[in-house]
Amino acid sequence: MADLTPSNLPPLRTDAGRYRELEVLERLRDYMPAGFEVFHGVELHSVHDDRDSYGEIDLIVLAPDGCLLLLEIKAGPVLLRDGEIFKIYADGISDVARQGKYQRSAILHRLREAKLETPLLCCLVLPDYDLGDSQVVSIPRERIIDAPRYPEMVSTVCSWLGAVHSQVDRPALRRLLLNQFRAVPAVDVLRDQLQGTVRRLADGLATWVPRIGSPSGAFRIQATAGSGKTQLALQLLENTAAAGKHASYVCYNRSLADHVRHIATARVEVLNYHELCVDHYRRTNGEPVFNAEGFQAVTQAYLDASSNFAPSLDLLIIDEAQDFDADWVASLCSRLKPGGQLYVLEDRDQRLYQQREFEIGDAVTIDCRDNFRSPRMICDLINALALVSPPVRSMNPYKGHVPGIQTYSSDEQLVDATIAAVQNLLGRGFSLQDIVVVSGRGREKSVMTRKTTLGPYSIRHFTGEYDSNGEPCWSSGNLLVESVYRYKGQSVPAVVITEFDFAELDDTARRKLFVALTRAQMAAELVLSVTAERCLVAELS
Numbered sequence: 151m152a153d154l155t156p157s158n159l160p161p162l163r164t165d166a167g168r169y170r171e172l173e174v175l176e177r178l179r180d181y182m183p184a185g186f187e188v189f190h191g192v193e194l195h196s197v198h199d200d201r202d203s204y205g206e207i208d209l210i211v212l213a214p215d216g217c218l219l220l221l222e223i224k225a226g227p228v229l230l231r232d233g234e235i236f237k238i239y240a241d242g243i244s245d246v247a248r249q250g251k252y253q254r255s256a257i258l259h260r261l262r263e264a265k266l267e268t269p270l271l272c273c274l275v276l277p278d279y280d281l282g283d284s285q286v287v288s289i290p291r292e293r294i295i296d297a298p299r300y301p302e303m304v305s306t307v308c309s310w311l312g313a314v315h316s317q318v319d320r321p322a323l324r325r326l327l328l329n330q331f332r333a334v335p336a337v338d339v340l341r342d343q344l345q346g347t348v349r350r351l352a353d354g355l356a357t358w359v360p361r362i363g364s365p366s367g368a369f370r371i372q373a374t375a376g377s378g379k380t381q382l383a384l385q386l387l388e389n390t391a392a393a394g395k396h397a398s399y400v401c402y403n404r405s406l407a408d409h410v411r412h413i414a415t416a417r418v419e420v421l422n423y424h425e426l427c428v429d430h431y432r433r434t435n436g437e438p439v440f441n442a443e444g445f446q447a448v449t450q451a452y453l454d455a456s457s458n459f460a461p462s463l464d465l466l467i468i469d470e471a472q473d474f475d476a477d478w479v480a481s482l483c484s485r486l487k488p489g490g491q492l493y494v495l496e497d498r499d500q501r502l503y504q505q506r507e508f509e510i511g512d513a514v515t516i517d518c519r520d521n522f523r524s525p526r527m528i529c530d531l532i533n534a535l536a537l538v539s540p541p542v543r544s545m546n547p548y549k550g551h552v553p554g555i556q557t558y559s560s561d562e563q564l565v566d567a568t569i570a571a572v573q574n575l576l577g578r579g580f581s582l583q584d585i586v587v588v589s590g591r592g593r594e595k596s597v598m599t600r601k602t603t604l605g606p607y608s609i610r611h612f613t614g615e616y617d618s619n620g621e622p623c624w625s626s627g628n629l630l631v632e633s634v635y636r637y638k639g640q641s642v643p644a645v646v647i648t649e650f651d652f653a654e655l656d657d658t659a660r661r662k663l664f665v666a667l668t669r670a671q672m673a674a675e676l677v678l679s680v681t682a683e684r685c686l687v688a689e690l691s
Contacts, residue, residue, distance in 0.1 A: 152182035152211075153549065155189050155328070170225035170277055171208060174303070178211065179547075181304040185214035186311075189327055207253050210327065213311040216318035219271045220257065221307075222250050226278050233287030235274070246274060247288030264326050268318040271310055275303065341584065341643050341672060354378060356385035359516060366512035368492040373516070374542050375668035376523025376641070379495045383467050384414055386493060391417040395464035400426060400482055402470040404622060405612075405632070406639035410469075423478055427452040440616045449478075456481035464490050470639060471496035476508035499538040500665050502635055519543050523641055524668050525550025535655070535689050537664040553647075553667075553674040557683045561597050564649065564677065568598065569605040571646045571675035572629070578673065582607060584643040587631040588666050590650035598631045598649065612636065634666050645670040651679035655689055 154175075178188050189210040209221040224246060229236040235246040254272050261268065274289055276296045286294065295303050355378040359371065373379050383399055390397040398419040401407050407422040414420050421429075424445055431438045431448040434455070438448045463485045468474065471494045479494075486492060494510060521529055521542045529544035531552065554574055556567035568587060575585050587604070589596045598604070599611045608627035615623045647666040652659040659682075667674055678686070 151184060152179050152186040152188050154179045154547065155187055156191070171223050174221070174223050174275060174277065175209060177304060178209065178307070182211070182308070187212040187324070207257075211307060211311065212320075212324065212327065213316070214320075216316040216320040216323050217269045217271070217311050217314050218257070218323075219273065219307060219311055220250075220253055221273055221275055222246065222253070223275045223277070224279075228276060228279050230281075230284050230286075233285055235286060235289065250274065250289065260326065261323075264322070266318055266323050266326065268316040268323060269314040271314070273307075273310070275300070353381055354520075355382040355518065360386060360389065362514060362516070364491075364512075364514040366514075367490060368494070368510050368513035370494045370496070370510055370513045370515045371518070372496055372498065373518035374497055374521055374538070375500060375665070376521040376546075377518045378522060379469065379497075380410065380639075383410070383469060383493070383495065386465060386467060387414050387418045387420075390465040391415045396462055397465035397467070398463050398485070399467045399469065401468075401639065402473040403636060403639055405636050406470065408622075409640055423474070423482075424449065426482075430455065453477055453481050456484045459484045461485060461487040461490070463487060465493070466490065467493045467495065469495045470500075472498050472501040473503045473505060474508075475505050479508055479510075499661060500638060502638065502661060502665065520545045521668070522546055523671055525670070525672060527552050528667055528670060528674060532664060532667055535660075535663070535686060537660045537667075548672065550672060553676050555683060556675070556677045557680050558677065559680050564597060565601075565604070567677045568646060568648045569607075571648070571677050572604065572607065574675055575644045575646065575673060578644075580644045580673065582628045585629065585646060586637065586642045586644075586669065587629065587646045587648055588637050588669055589631065589633050589648055590662055590666065591633065592635060593633050596631075596633060596649060599633070602627070604629060604631070634662050637669055638665050641669050641671050643671045644673040644675075646675045646677065648677035650677070650682050652682050652685060655685045659685075 175188065175190055182188065189212065190208065207220055208223045211219040211221065213219075224235075224237045228246065229243070237244045237246055250272055254270065257270060261270070271293075273293045273295060276294065277300045279296055280298055281291075281294060281296045295306060299306065355371070355373065359369070359382055362369070371379060371382065387397050387399060396419075399407075399410060399414065399421075401410070401422050404422045404425065407420060407425065411420040427445075427448040428438055430452045435451060438444050459481075461484070464487055466482060466486050468479060468482060471479065483492060492510070492513075494513070519540060519542055522545045524532075524542075524544065525546055525548045526544040527550040529542050529546070532538065533541040554571065556571050558564040558567045572585060572587070576582070587598060589598050591597075593599050593612060593614060598609070601609055602625065603609060607629040609625060609629055609631050610627035611625050611631045613623045613625055617623060645666065647663070650659075650663065650666075655663075
């Protein structure tokens with residue numbers, strides 16, 4: 151696989167031409183050998199006869215030895231006239247050869263200014279047009295990849311670049327491409343573009359799973375972190391509400407329920423299992439006590455009453471099902487109408503509680519190992535550490551970076567290392583609002599959640615208390631600190647993974663580390679005990 155710069159794909163548009171450009175870009179990225187780098191959306195600004203000229207090169211391929219290939223992509227039909235190729239747009243006609251000559255001239259000028267000499271090849275890609283026997287005067291026929299040659303585009307490009315050689319200072323050439331052409335966006339721009347692109351890519355589950363039928367009406371979606379389970383749930387809820395039917399979404403974590411409640415349609419029920427139990431307890435027994443024993447009492451009351459519930463739901467979604475007790479699932483299913491649909495969303499690799507397995511008779515099972523959320527480098531680390539089996543498949547267009555590692559051997563060093571990890575992310579352009587500190591310890595045992603500040607940063611965390619309406623109480627602060635247990639199901643651009651201490655990388659440690667790493671959309675920093683860091687090094691070696 152080749153590197154992509156910028157690492158995120160360009161924003162999608164509705165026109166067919168842009169989709170074809172993205173297809174060419176993805177094909178080069180996915181099938182070019184390692185060592186190649188593909189630059190896209192390269193802006194050009196040149197001055198000729200005291201006049202400013204602006205343009206854009208679709209793609210530039212940088213070979214391992216520094217040779218360059220410029221690719222101009224013209225999707226859809228083109229016009230051949232007098233041996234010339236023209237592209238027709240809504241606002242006029244573009245001379246393809248003239249455009250290509252301008253681009254090559256501008257690049258050559260920049261290379262000469264930088265005193266960098268390297269072979270510079272050019273080609274035209276017409277993925278939807280068959281030139282046949284047509285004669286083209288202004289562009290060498292062998293440098294045109296039309297529709298019949300398009301399936302061999304990657305091998306053709308490799309052949310062209312393999313036939314030339316360069317002694318250029320490749321790092322200097324790459325810096326020129328990065329800096330002169332502004333190919334690297336700011337973190338906030340990258341974040342916004344990446345989130346939009348990943349959201350669209352991860353819509354796959356939400357697009358095709360609702361089209362699948364099940365005689366029993368039951369579906370079991372066993373999908374890895376970042377595969378699009380939340381998008382699927384939202385789509386199912388919206389479809390059911392739009393049809394005037396009744397739907398309920400029930401998950402394990404209260405924080406995830408709060409998140410989904412804010413983005414789901416208001417016409418459906420969204421809560422976590424214990425909220426559902428509390429609501430029932432209030433209606434039948436009065437005000438509950440909000441502590442561990444109180445939650446156990448309200449849960450048992452709900453279970454005891456569930457066999458008498460009147461079926462009222464056309465759709466039931468159980469999310470984070472790997473953390474549900476089998477009796478909880480049965481109590482929820484009693485609310486389904488005959489002919490109602492049940493969707494059970496789960497990821498056994500994120501099972502953080504020792505709940506017994508349960509079966510759903512005659513359910514259609516769908517497996518998905520595609521991770522759209524996590525950067526490719528984080529997925530590579532997950533697979534290298536064998537945190538899950540089978541491995542996850544990275545589908546994210548953003549490569550990202552290997553997480554940095556800080557170590558500690560005392561609580562004082564732990565705090566200092568966590569502050570350093572936060573500052574590393576801030577130094578890369580992330581804001582405090584982009585960062586969440588995820589602790590490997592539970593809230594009551596965490597050093598982080600007992601603090602009000604982390605260095606110069608005020609901390610926001612769940613206090614462990616609830617108000618009179620059962621809503622969780624939070625401390626005031628700018629930097630969110632959460633346990634890995636509570637933050638499961640959510641994500642953020644950058645994550646500091648701290649308070650991870652284990653003597654061996656057993657199943658529990660693997661699951662917790664997997665959950666923590668897959669919260670990051672762009673970057674992660676690890677704060678590990680010295681012992682835990684040695685375990686990871688031993689696993690990698």
